[in-house]
Amino acid sequence: MIEVKDIKKGFGEKQVLKGVNVKMEAGKCNLIIGASGSGKTVFMKCLVGLFEPDEGEILYNGINFLTMDDEQRKDIRKQIGMLFQGSALFDSQTVEQNIMFPLDMFTKDNYATKLKRVNEVLDRVKLKDVNKKFPAELSGGMKKRVGIARAIVLNPKYLFCDEPNSGLDPQTSLVIDKLIKEITVEYEITTIVNTHDMNSVMEIGDHIIYMHQGQKEWEGNNKEIIFSKNELLNEFIFASEFLKDAKDMRMLEQTGKIDNDRNMDEMIK
Numbered sequence: 001m002i003e004v005k006d007i008k009k010g011f012g013e014k015q016v017l018k019g020v021n022v023k024m025e026a027g028k029c030n031l032i033i034g035a036s037g038s039g040k041t042v043f044m045k046c047l048v049g050l051f052e053p054d055e056g057e058i059l060y061n062g063i064n065f066l067t068m069d070d071e072q073r074k075d076i077r078k079q080i081g082m083l084f085q086g087s088a089l090f091d092s093q094t095v096e097q098n099i100m101f102p103l104d105m106f107t108k109d110n111y112a113t114k115l116k117r118v119n120e121v122l123d124r125v126k127l128k129d130v131n132k133k134f135p136a137e138l139s140g141g142m143k144k145r146v147g148i149a150r151a152i153v154l155n156p157k158y159l160f161c162d163e164p165n166s167g168l169d170p171q172t173s174l175v176i177d178k179l180i181k182e183i184t185v186e187y188e189i190t191t192i193v194n195t196h197d198m199n200s201v202m203e204i205g206d207h208i209i210y211m212h213q214g215q216k217e218w219e220g221n222n223k224e225i226i227f228s229k230n231e232l233l234n235e236f237i238f239a240s241e242f243l244k245d246a247k248d249m250r251m252l253e254q255t256g257k258i259d260n261d262r263n264m265d266e267m268i269k
């Protein structure tokens, strides 16, 4: 679990995070949503230690990340897997070398042990016969799977995903979302996803945090978001056709003008 207590972060005069409080539990996909510039990336960067907040606490399983010494921080970093936008694979390295990289960095295992682990995670993300391929030879969806395999190769307790669906078609996005969700549940990972993808919100949003101008404006799950009466959230949602349709459908249902749950269930499945 990650618990964030009242973190604030500014750059010069500009206050970007204005006191964010949130708890993100293990085994759940915690999605950060919000308009461009609302502070999602700054928030994520504070959580992983790329930015130092000006105030507040970030507790990793109860221990404050911000007051840890370098060794303790290194320990936490080992427990963090990261899936970057665009997968961020090393182009000049094979899939196997890409996934082995964190093992080379953080373990003293021999090659055979590392290869066994690489093959285990490749198997988990359902990729076959790609060990010796280079990223350029893979589709966008396959690259994401390699990115996920690399992010989980050290058995992380925490997984950070920055726009995991960027550049993917809707069908491939769905497959990647499901994979992230399955892995989160299976290995009890605390997963944090920064996303603009409203399909993801509905698909894997166990816990959705809506950021507005550096503050947590709303939180809830993918069922609750449909009923939310928060005006700022609704305004944000209504910019997305998909969620707007889902909300409209639910409202029609509630006013008795539609007596069919099936369509709605299909939409929010």
Ligand SMILES: Nc1ncnc2c1ncn2[C@@H]1O[C@H](COP(=O)(O)OP(=O)(O)OP(=O)(O)O)[C@@H](O)[C@H]1O
Pocket (backbone or CB within 6 Å): 011, 016, 034, 035, 036, 037, 038, 039, 040, 041, 042, 043
């Ligand atoms: N290193 C920095 N120095 C100064 N200002 C910054 C820095 N990083 C971010 N900001 C500012 O913080 C604000 C929030 O930026 P952030 O990148 O967190 O937004 P976001 O919600 O992630 O947006 P997007 O969805 O477009 O990625 C912006 O006004 C941005 O200009």
